[in-house]
Each structure stands twice: as C-alpha cells, then as structure tokens.
Amino acid sequence: MLTRRGALGALAGGAMAWTLPRAGWSQAATVRVGSVSDLLAAAQLSGEVGFAVVDPRNGKVLEAQGADRAMPPASTVKTITTLYALETLGSGWRFPTQLIATGPVSGGKIRGDLILAGGGDPTLSTDDLADMAAQLARRGITGVTGRYLVFGASLPYAEQIADDQPVYAGYNPAISGLNLNYNRVYFEWKRAASGYALSMDARGRTAVPKVYTASVAVAQRQSPLFTYKRGQGREAWTVAQGALGASGSRWLPVRDPVSYAGDVFQTLARAQGIALPTPERVGGLPQGTLLVERGSDALPVLLRDMLKYSTNLTAETVGMTATLRRGQTATRGASGSAMSAWLRGRMGGGTARLVDHSGLGTDNRIAPLEMAQAVVLLGPKAGLKGLMKPFALRDAQGRPTQAGPVQVAAKTGTLNFVSTLTGYVTAPGGRDLVFAIFTGDLKRRAQAIGVEDPPGGKAWIARSKILQSGLLERWGTIYA
Structure with a gap:
C-alpha cells in the first residue's frame, strides 16, 4: 500500500x-x-x-x-x-452536448428523430443552446418527421444535492446528465395595478426564453416563503405575498433539468424557424448522425x-x-x-x-x-x-x-x-x-x-x- x-x-x-x-x-x-x-x-x-x-x-x-x-x-x-x-x-477533458439525427436530412427535414443529448456539462447555458439552434438552422434544417428526444442519462439523476437545504435554495438543484443554467430558473416579480406580474424564464446574456415547464403563483400567506410541487413534467411554485416587495427576482432550483432543457431548446429552435414537437425523454441514447456538438471549456x-x-x-x-x-x-x-x-x-x-x-x-x-x-x-x-x-x-x-x-x-x-x-x-x-x-x-x-x-x-x-x-x-x- x-x-x-x-x-x-x-x-x-x-x-x-x-x-x-x-x-x-x-x-x-x-x-x-x-x-x-x-x-x-x-x-x-x-x-x-x-x-x-x-x-x-x-x-x-x-x-x-x-x-x-x-x-x-x-x-x-x-x-x-x-x-x-x-x-x-x-x-483535456471536456463535456459534450450534442444534437443527433436518427435519419438523413432531406428537403430541410430530419427524416427521423432529433435528439438533444447531454454529456454532463454543468456549465451549459441558454446562450449555448441558442447557438446550437442557430447552427442547426444554418444546415438548412426546419423540422423533423419523427420525434424530438432529450437524453440526460449520461449521469445518474438526483432530485437535489443535499436533503437539508431550503426548498428554494438555488445552490441545491437537481443533478443530471443534461443540465442548463446550473439547473436554475429565473423568477421575477413586479407589483402591477392588481396583484403582481410574475414571470419565469431561462435567461442568458442574449436570449431570454420563457419557460413552460415551471410556473409560479402568489399565495395569500406570510409563510412559508415558497412551496414546491412537481408532476407530469411541470414544476409548480407558490410564493408568499407577504414576502414580496414592489419588485425583485431570484434564481430557483430546477428538479427536472431534462424537461427544462428540452423545453428551452424547443423555444430557441422555434426562434430559428425550426419546428419541433413536444420533447420526449429517452433513457438510452439512440444511434445516429452528429449534427452539432458543443464542448465545454477544458x-x-x-x-x-x-x-x-x-x-x-x-x-x-x-x-x-x-x-x-x-x-x-x-x-x-x-x-x-x-x-x-x-x-x-x-x-x-x-x-x-x-x-x-x-x-x-x-x-x-x-x-x-x-x-x-x-x-x-x-x-x-x-x-x-x-x-x-x-x-x-x-x-x-x-x-x-x-x-x-x-x-x-x-x-x-x-x-x-x-x-x-x-x-x-x-x-x-x-x-x-x-x-x-x-x-x-x-x-x-x-x-x-x-x-x-x-x-x-x-x-x-x-x-x-x-x-x-x-x-x-x-x-x-x-x-x-
């Protein structure tokens, strides 16, 4: 020894x-x-x-x-x-994130499925996904004839890092092989004429897509500050009205990062003229042709x-x-x-x-x-x-x-x-x-x-x- x-x-x-x-x-x-x-x-x-x-x-x-x-x-x-x-x-190790096609490209369409495959990159951002969507568009791709799949099983999933943190702690998100924005969603509020105007997005430096897999509502209470519920591919938050001032924002943790990333990429692809169906999670990575790859920093x-x-x-x-x-x-x-x-x-x-x-x-x-x-x-x-x-x-x-x-x-x-x-x-x-x-x-x-x-x-x-x-x-x- x-x-x-x-x-x-x-x-x-x-x-x-x-x-x-x-x-x-x-x-x-x-x-x-x-x-x-x-x-x-x-x-x-x-x-x-x-x-x-x-x-x-x-x-x-x-x-x-x-x-x-x-x-x-x-x-x-x-x-x-x-x-x-x-x-x-x-x-020299880098984490890859890939777009893979299971069929050929013809007439602007992928004749098969498109897969967004995560390789465990913890630093993948909305702007990175926006760049990948732009690269796909530059190849002349406008849609798929098959499914839009998301793969995050390159790493074991965990709903959170530690079990004893506040439910709303942005530093304690889920772990997955497909991560986005450190698995956090941006929550912003502003007092309106009646009640509050609320939003949840996946903001980057240049792209600020709305998030459809997470929602938040104001509850008439003083505490707890936040409640959380997850089901059927959606994450639902409530926030205590008594804790809100005139305006503010904070990052909340994401517990379903694969659905989150799939949702955001679908929106970013749509902005590039690429129509994708509702994302579907896949547990195994199908074989196909690599179209776009984004590598993390070394x-x-x-x-x-x-x-x-x-x-x-x-x-x-x-x-x-x-x-x-x-x-x-x-x-x-x-x-x-x-x-x-x-x-x-x-x-x-x-x-x-x-x-x-x-x-x-x-x-x-x-x-x-x-x-x-x-x-x-x-x-x-x-x-x-x-x-x-x-x-x-x-x-x-x-x-x-x-x-x-x-x-x-x-x-x-x-x-x-x-x-x-x-x-x-x-x-x-x-x-x-x-x-x-x-x-x-x-x-x-x-x-x-x-x-x-x-x-x-x-x-x-x-x-x-x-x-x-x-x-x-x-x-x-x-x-x-």
Missing part, C-alpha cells in the same frame, strides 16, 4: 516525512498555545476549531490544534474533488471557476463523471464514498467520510490535517495553487484589509455555523505553507436545518473569518 511517507518521498526524492504519526494522527506537533489562545478568545466562537499548517517542502506540521478531529469541511471538499477529477479525467477552466464561485453542480457532475470513468457506481452518496476510498488509497490511509463532491451535505467529515496533507501530497501535480482564488484577510473588526503581510490562495467553505478554509499562505519572504482551518458549531447548525438565514449565523461566520485571518497572519509572520 502507498504510505503517506512513501508517497511524499516519491515526490521529493525521499526527503519528506510527516511530523505527526499516521496512527490516530495524535498531535505530536508543537502547539503555540499563547497567541493561538488569544486569537480564539478574541473570536468568541462557539463550537469547535481545528487547524493544521504544514511545510510542503518536508511535510513538517508547524502548528496544529484539533487537527485529527473529523469535522464538516463544507465547500473545501471541492479541493478534493478538483484533485480527484484532474487525476481521473485529465486536464476541465482546469471549469475547476478554477468552481473553486472561485463554489458552484455545487459543477462539483457534483465533475465528481460523478470521474467515478463513472473509474467503473464505479456514481449515484448520489455512492460517488462521494468512491472519492473517499480514492483519497485513502492515495494517502495510504485516513478517516475521510465524504457523501458528496460539493460539501453541501452535512454528513461530510474530514480532519483538518488530512485535508492539508492531501493538498501537500496531490496539489503540486494538479497545479492546485494556480486554480485557487485569492482570499482577503479581515482585520479585528471583520473589514477586508487593503494590503496584508501575507498572500493567501484558498478555497472557502460556508454552511450555517460552519466556516472552513484550506489552501496556501505565502509569507512576505516568499515561503509557501499549506493549511486547513475548520470551525463548526454543529449543535447550532442542527437547530438551523432548512433555514436560509438563521439568527446569529452571519455574525458567527464573520467571527470565524476574523479568526482565520489572525491565524494566517500569525503563520506568515513566524514562519516567514
């Missing part, structure tokens, strides 16, 4: 070794309790705090506290997903954006695709377990228990030291530091600092009463350190399940970020 010591030795000519022993990862590293205690006391943060900072040149743990305690990593799981996907799929670009904007759908589709490429079951939950097993294999052990690829699930667990060690061991080959975004340090009042003593490239993670950070801190002299900082109050989080903005939540997150900044400034100073 590949051990942690052996793997690092292979990377650095045998010169690297971890300070903490693998068995139990007990904290044998020096803990500088004085200044750390002051930072913790100033943060007044309820719950647990765990962190580790490691010298990537030799694997030495420079400072740690609670580092071997498994905690919820939130969106820092996307760091592991990035490493998993790049190793499995390679940097995988590193997708992952850089995922780490920057923390797009959960990208994490899930990329991770599930990697699991399928490894010949394993990629359903929700099973794919997260497969990534956990991969990580243990690459690290020579560990205790990570991951249930998804985005970190949205509450049951994800990994120790801060294990996260930091994964970055040290696997990050260089993946070019991980170059994919991470800058992190702005906060001063003691929580305000972003204009110019701090250290530079940070990291992935953040935020859930109700969970705030995490992992990545690279560069000291003024140019020395890189790898770190992971996890904070979480799971008791308060459990009390806020299904709540978008629980009382005290924002203040708790703000205090955690102040603590993170204090630790990063400390390490960048004393280990410069």
Whole structure:
C-alpha cells in the first residue's frame, strides 16, 4: 500500500516525512498555545476549531490544534474533488452536448428523430443552446418527421444535492446528465395595478426564453416563503405575498433539468424557424448522425471557476463523471464514498467520510490535517495553487484589509455555523505553507436545518473569518 511517507518521498526524492504519526494522527506537533489562545478568545466562537499548517517542502506540521478531529469541511471538499477529477479525467477533458439525427436530412427535414443529448456539462447555458439552434438552422434544417428526444442519462439523476437545504435554495438543484443554467430558473416579480406580474424564464446574456415547464403563483400567506410541487413534467411554485416587495427576482432550483432543457431548446429552435414537437425523454441514447456538438471549456477552466464561485453542480457532475470513468457506481452518496476510498488509497490511509463532491451535505467529515496533507501530497501535480482564488484577510473588526503581510490562495467553505478554509499562505519572504482551518458549531447548525438565514449565523461566520485571518497572519509572520 502507498504510505503517506512513501508517497511524499516519491515526490521529493525521499526527503519528506510527516511530523505527526499516521496512527490516530495524535498531535505530536508543537502547539503555540499563547497567541493561538488569544486569537480564539478574541473570536468568541462557539463550537469547535481545528487547524493544521504544514511545510510542503518536508511535510513538517508547524502548528496544529484539533487537527485529527473529523469535522464538516463544507465547500473545501471541492479541493478534493478538483484533485480527484484532474487525476481521473485529465486536464483535456471536456463535456459534450450534442444534437443527433436518427435519419438523413432531406428537403430541410430530419427524416427521423432529433435528439438533444447531454454529456454532463454543468456549465451549459441558454446562450449555448441558442447557438446550437442557430447552427442547426444554418444546415438548412426546419423540422423533423419523427420525434424530438432529450437524453440526460449520461449521469445518474438526483432530485437535489443535499436533503437539508431550503426548498428554494438555488445552490441545491437537481443533478443530471443534461443540465442548463446550473439547473436554475429565473423568477421575477413586479407589483402591477392588481396583484403582481410574475414571470419565469431561462435567461442568458442574449436570449431570454420563457419557460413552460415551471410556473409560479402568489399565495395569500406570510409563510412559508415558497412551496414546491412537481408532476407530469411541470414544476409548480407558490410564493408568499407577504414576502414580496414592489419588485425583485431570484434564481430557483430546477428538479427536472431534462424537461427544462428540452423545453428551452424547443423555444430557441422555434426562434430559428425550426419546428419541433413536444420533447420526449429517452433513457438510452439512440444511434445516429452528429449534427452539432458543443464542448465545454477544458476541465482546469471549469475547476478554477468552481473553486472561485463554489458552484455545487459543477462539483457534483465533475465528481460523478470521474467515478463513472473509474467503473464505479456514481449515484448520489455512492460517488462521494468512491472519492473517499480514492483519497485513502492515495494517502495510504485516513478517516475521510465524504457523501458528496460539493460539501453541501452535512454528513461530510474530514480532519483538518488530512485535508492539508492531501493538498501537500496531490496539489503540486494538479497545479492546485494556480486554480485557487485569492482570499482577503479581515482585520479585528471583520473589514477586508487593503494590503496584508501575507498572500493567501484558498478555497472557502460556508454552511450555517460552519466556516472552513484550506489552501496556501505565502509569507512576505516568499515561503509557501499549506493549511486547513475548520470551525463548526454543529449543535447550532442542527437547530438551523432548512433555514436560509438563521439568527446569529452571519455574525458567527464573520467571527470565524476574523479568526482565520489572525491565524494566517500569525503563520506568515513566524514562519516567514
């Protein structure tokens, strides 16, 4: 089995070794309790705090506290997903979306069926579909003699990423092999002469097609904010009138992305003079002739954006695709377990228990030291530091600092009463350190399940970020 010591030795000519022993990862590293205690006391943060900072040149743990305690990593799981996907799929991987004809084109008609086939692209947009419709029109196609089919079974379907989020959370949509606009629909309202004028569309930068597979109505109530019902290819929302102001908008999650994409493409094709019948879902991809193909950006670009904007759908589709490429079951939950097993294999052990690829699930667990060690061991080959975004340090009042003593490239993670950070801190002299900082109050989080903005939540997150900044400034100073 590949051990942690052996793997690092292979990377650095045998010169690297971890300070903490693998068995139990007990904290044998020096803990500088004085200044750390002051930072913790100033943060007044309820719950647990765990962190580790490691010298990537030799694997030495420079400072740690609670580092071997498994905690919820939130969106820092996307760091592991990035490493998993790049190793499995390679940097040249692109997700295809295709238009396929099952028969020849004659007299402007496809003599057979037209298939809109998704290849798992999480970034497919309305404008992309509009361009595909325009390409079809440029081939002289005006319709079909057969059916219009939509295929989204290239990835296992899941109605949502996590089960404990508000029903209206746009960051928690369905997962499918055919996705559109991150599987969100745009809801807009404006007070009219009598009641409200409501609309739902699939807006892009240039195209704003109406959506027919989703509807919304105003209900005479104060709460709940939204209700949702799905049936017969339609998604029906109601919104509480008491929560609406004069006007506004928000993205709502889509639970039936295959029907949604099929609906939108039909409208966009109609605008190009292409008449298509009602879309029909198909579970298997029929053989045919490729007419149009749209490829996503290359995988590193997708992952850089995922780490920057923390797009959960990208994490899930990329991770599930990697699991399928490894010949394993990629359903929700099973794919997260497969990534956990991969990580243990690459690290020579560990205790990570991951249930998804985005970190949205509450049951994800990994120790801060294990996260930091994964970055040290696997990050260089993946070019991980170059994919991470800058992190702005906060001063003691929580305000972003204009110019701090250290530079940070990291992935953040935020859930109700969970705030995490992992990545690279560069000291003024140019020395890189790898770190992971996890904070979480799971008791308060459990009390806020299904709540978008629980009382005290924002203040708790703000205090955690102040603590993170204090630790990063400390390490960048004393280990410069």
